[in-house]
Amino acid sequence: MKIKLLITGGLGYIGSFTAKNYLEKTKTKSISIDNLSRGNNFAKKYSKNFKLDISKKKVLKIIQNHKIDTVLHLASLTCVRESIKKKEKYYKNYQSQIKFIKFLKKSSVRYFIFSSSQSIFEKNKIKSNLSPYSKNKIKIEKFLKKISSSKFKVIILRYPNVIGSDPKGELGEKNSKISRIVPLFYKNIIQKKRSYIFYNFKKKSFPKRNYMHVEDIANTNIKVIKSLKNFKKNFHIFNLNNKKQYSNIEIFFILSKLLKKNTHYTLKQINDKESMYQLHNSRLNISKYINFNLNYTDLKKILKSNLKWFEKIF
Numbered sequence: 001m002k003i004k005l006l007i008t009g010g011l012g013y014i015g016s017f018t019a020k021n022y023l024e025k026t027k028t029k030s031i032s033i034d035n036l037s038r039g040n041n042f043a044k045k046y047s048k049n050f051k052l053d054i055s056k057k058k059v060l061k062i063i064q065n066h067k068i069d070t071v072l073h074l075a076s077l078t079c080v081r082e083s084i085k086k087k088e089k090y091y092k093n094y095q096s097q098i099k100f101i102k103f104l105k106k107s108s109v110r111y112f113i114f115s116s117s118q119s120i121f122e123k124n125k126i127k128s129n130l131s132p133y134s135k136n137k138i139k140i141e142k143f144l145k146k147i148s149s150s151k152f153k154v155i156i157l158r159y160p161n162v163i164g165s166d167p168k169g170e171l172g173e174k175n176s177k178i179s180r181i182v183p184l185f186y187k188n189i190i191q192k193k194r195s196y197i198f199y200n201f202k203k204k205s206f207p208k209r210n211y212m213h214v215e216d217i218a219n220t221n222i223k224v225i226k227s228l229k230n231f232k233k234n235f236h237i238f239n240l241n242n243k244k245q246y247s248n249i250e251i252f253f254i255l256s257k258l259l260k261k262n263t264h265y266t267l268k269q270i271n272d273k274e275s276m277y278q279l280h281n282s283r284l285n286i287s288k289y290i291n292f293n294l295n296y297t298d299l300k301k302i303l304k305s306n307l308k309w310f311e312k313i314f
Helices: 013-026 042-046 057-065 080-085 086-106 132-147 181-190 215-228 248-259 299-304 306-312
Strands: 006-009 031-034 047-050 070-073 111-117 153-159 161-162 195-199 209-212 234-241 243-245 265-269
Touching: 006 013, 006 132, 013 031, 013 042, 013 047, 013 215, 031 057, 042 047, 042 086, 047 248, 057 086, 070 215, 080 086, 086 132, 111 132, 111 215, 132 153, 132 234, 153 215, 161 181, 161 215, 181 195, 181 248, 195 248, 209 215, 243 248, 248 299
Parallel strands: 006 031, 006 070, 031 047, 070 111, 111 153, 153 234, 161 209, 195 265
Antiparallel strands: 209 243
């Protein structure tokens, strides 16, 4: 099955790794749509990018000209904490995504892969007090289920927390708009600044998350794309998981040891719209459809993969 692939957000963190993986495996560049609001020009060598907002009708012409039949949709604002502060900005982003999906329904696209999030969970259940970011993910999931069909098949991948870089330092995350946990800790540690670590004082516990290396996420994306014929139903949804949950303070201390630096931190109350414990177990297992094996399962190995990239950009 020959795929004509479009990646939205193809110059972003997950998008660039997925485009790189796709290029290595197929010797073909995917088409990307990325308005560079949070993507990076250094990733453009892995795909053919169109600098455009996905809500513009021009996307239909791009899809038609390149005979696109499969879309991996990664273009989105992606920060729970930012969405709490900038609710309206995230609502507009949600509207843009719905508009984009409606465009696709009128096009030649037959497979739509949507990147959702495990931030919707609290202890294996849908969280009652969701952040705007997580709430929008749920709304899009429901919309996609409603419009999926034999001519527009939908696969939803709920990602855990995505971290890591290319160990050789050739590619990684760079985002000046928001603060991600690992880059932020790294900068604070090497600059001898104090880090704020979120904590629930009432429950006396740190939030725990499941972490997957970005290369494993990208590899999973490509395996799904190359195995589309295995997904028979019109609508599929999966929770992607590594083996173990880790707390934010564990990440902080492991990174400190890797850098061999003294560290300083202060505990800060976590917002109740953020989950304390997301997803521990899942019946929505993607292993029935692809060979779901991970190259990175150890947190120390994942964090170590960042060092050369961070040395380059910070």
